[in-house]
Amino acid sequence: MHPGRQLGVLGLVFVVLYLLVFFAGGASGSFTDRLHPKLGLDLVGGTQATYIASVQGGQDPSKESMEQARTIIENRVNALGVSEAEVVIQGTRNIVVSLAGKSDDQLKDLATAAQMRFRLLVGVTGDVAESAMNPSTATPSASAAPSTSSSAKPSTSASAPVANASPSSGGQGGGEVVKAPSPSTPPSTSASPTATATPAPGSTAAVPGQEQVTAAEVQKKVGATAWAAAQKLTAPVDLSTDAKAGLAYSPFGKLTGPEVNALTPDMQFNIPTISCKQLDDRPNGAIDNVDTKVAACYNGAKIMLDKAPVVGDDISKASAQLDSQNGQWVVSLDFKSEGQTKWANLTRQAFQATSADPCYVAAQTLYSSIEHCAVAVVLDKNVISAPQIQGVLTSTSQITGSFTAVSAKQLADQLNFGAIPVTFTSGPAQTVSATLGIQQLKAGLLAAAIGMALVAVYAFFYYRLLGSVIFLSLILSGLLTFGALVFLGRTVGFTLTLAGIAGFIVSLGVAADSFVIYFERLKDEIHEGRSPRSAVPRAWARARRTIISANTITIMAAVVLYIVSIGAVQGFAFALGLSTVLDLLVVFLFRHPIMTMFANTKAFLSPRVSGLGRVLRRAQTDVKEA
């Protein structure tokens, strides 16, 4: 290729890079503002958030689970970009996350537990209207009809084991229940065995302790009458047919989230005055227990969900994908082999359910058209979606929901990194100052200047005018690196710490290595008696081979470390790869064409000008002697 063309390509790369720097990737602010790379926590400070672990059973969480939580949070932070965040455990219960720059938004959801559960939908009832929740007087307002968005016709609460829903099947722990023919005639025949005064132990085990409320306290608060009435419920009370039916349970409408949580899932679901808002106010982890049924809310209706046979840990890989058919973001799931079996079983159960199954009835209430049961995807306290199951799923499955690109990726990351074993409440965000500050940055840059000056002096001393080629390409490398840093800082969040800056300085020095290889080859070629003009392409062909092999290894190191490692090591790998690629760019598009052009000049042959002079002279003498 003609040397001019290569320089042209380099010029193009340069122009495009700086156009990107100034105009792309969310560039804003004044001319100089756009030239700032994203600096790290140590240089400019940042934002810090503290997450406080909930106490479980009066005890601090174990060291192991805190460390596990720390790792998961760190992974989530790192998934935001190459940001060199810091995540430490402070004391026994706090996890402190610091991120460079102003990043309150990114810190917000880092500590959510991400406990994913897949549960069969087995019951639906209406949410209660705000006004019905707080009957101010003894007379319930006539408008206490629930304003559910879906169907106001509650169906049964029934269990999964199922198949036969005859009233006589009552008596199984949690799996009781009768098919209530009509909610307005409460079946008084069989009292649910789970609806005893003792709350199901499973449902409270996961409840954070500092607000822990016992069922006895709740019983005291609502009064014996209401409690007794609630105890008798085996199916949700339908307020739409009998507006006054809720009256007996009105004290339950005043319970707080933690208090609601102390009730059994059946009570939470059946008592008509417990609203979705109250259910949502339950503490984190309220519906994590896989071995119990849980009550939750979805689309404005209260739903009853079965035990969770499949959990987040059964997922081997999750990824965010854009569904090409409807243009919606979905999260695609691959299960581990054991998880796949469980998932197939769950979907089979949903798919093959007949109209007699409670899940079928429940799904029918929720959806207007229905052929199969629905499985709810529950993340922490929220039901993400509850799709009907259209077949027995034995391979990759997708979660739909109202995802955006960001939230789909976030969920996929959370699933990939696993669930945090501890529940956290997040403290306030705080700003933190730089630990090193600007003096250190200046010192680092000074060091860079000194180092570069030394390299330049050495290059001029040793290679004479050829030193200027080294010098120019160092400057060029520097400019390209800087541009790339600014752009990558904005787009992928690449954050430059002092160590990173030092690393780049060093890499510039190492980049000079490929010159030396080239020049030494050139010297040898001339030594062998070639004219400079023919020596340059020959030396290039051979030096190129060496340079490519050596750089291949470096790039290999960068790619492997970037993929496999996490945290600071990943940041390092990124920087290493970047500087190596830029080095190759400069070698191929700058140094070689310049040398080709240089070789055609007379000055190249002059010993005074070119560092090759001495060899040249020697080579000539050699020829004479021979």
Next chain:
Amino acid sequence: MARNGLADRLYQGEANINIIGRRKTWFIVAAVLVLISIGSFAFKGFELGIEFAGGTSFSVPAQTASGQELTQDQVSEGVDRAIKTVDPAAEIGAVQQVRSTGGGDAYFTVRAPDLTAAQAETAKAALVADLGVKAEDVSDDRVSAAWGGQVTKQAIIGLVVFLILVMAYLVVRFEWRMAVAALSSLLLDLLLTAGVYSLVGFEVTPSTVIGFLTILGYSLYDVVVVFDKVQENTRGITASSIRTYSEATNLAVNQTLMRSINTGLVALLPVGGLLFIGAGLLGAGTLKDLGLVLFVGMGFGVISSIMFAAPVLSALKDQEPKIKAHTARVLARRAAVRSGDVAPRAERQRQPNATDSDEAPALAASSPRPGARPTAKRNTNRSGRPGGAGPRPSGGTKRR
């Protein structure tokens, strides 16, 4: 022109230092150093920084009891003095000012090495007296390592994957013996650098680890350049009987010696700048940590690519039957030439550059350069020149 000092010969790539011939010496030196390093790992261990080991975090109010604002430097120095009263060897870590976004009083957090409860109390008392802050506002808390075990684990997995890949690459690009030699030289670098850290007791910080990983790439780069040359010099070597594999390797090392020294210098100059500024002007800190580990590691990298990788390669190659036979043939031929010809002179002429009598037999009387061939008469004190006289391009001596 007549001036042919070592520098000049280096410049011409003709230093002709017998490196491969002394490989036993290098192996012994390397073995001893490795043993010392491993011994140091076992008995002395490493000085791990707060980022690895965790420590104590002090929080200090930004205002004194009398309402004066404290600067970050004042607090940092104050805590440093306070810590030194309980543990003179301790160094403090990161100092940060923390301010709630919703307002409220600012405070500083200072990381210090792990202290016992009693030590922390003493330090706190000293701090309160020193800075004049309210005692109840100063608190201490244990902080975990910021660099979790997971990071290390993943980094090691990455390293292993990389080594396997690079091994495969080198086997394809060169051959398995070169791959083994390159990797053993890399491992030597890493071991020795870690050994220096353990032995001297430099503190290991995340910056150190990052620097350590930089050495990884640099060291292999160096070795690949040397081996590339070796491969070229030894291509089709068995077809001629001019020199043995070891000699050809030695020639390659000599030819790339100037490059190695040059690049070593060029790469070490900026690192030296970092170290000078980092340690000289700023005292401890990131720049010093990074500068130090790079300086040590790159130094070892340059040396080991010359003194270890190539000798290991020649030792491995000498085991190969084809090369073994070839070496024997070359030596036999040479012996024949010498016996009828100029043996004593060859011995004498070799003296200036070559070594003592304990070198490997393969090289004892054999280096092809020193006038073994009568044609090498051009300039007596340049007789060390590889490939004999005349215009260079000739089969066996062809460069790169």
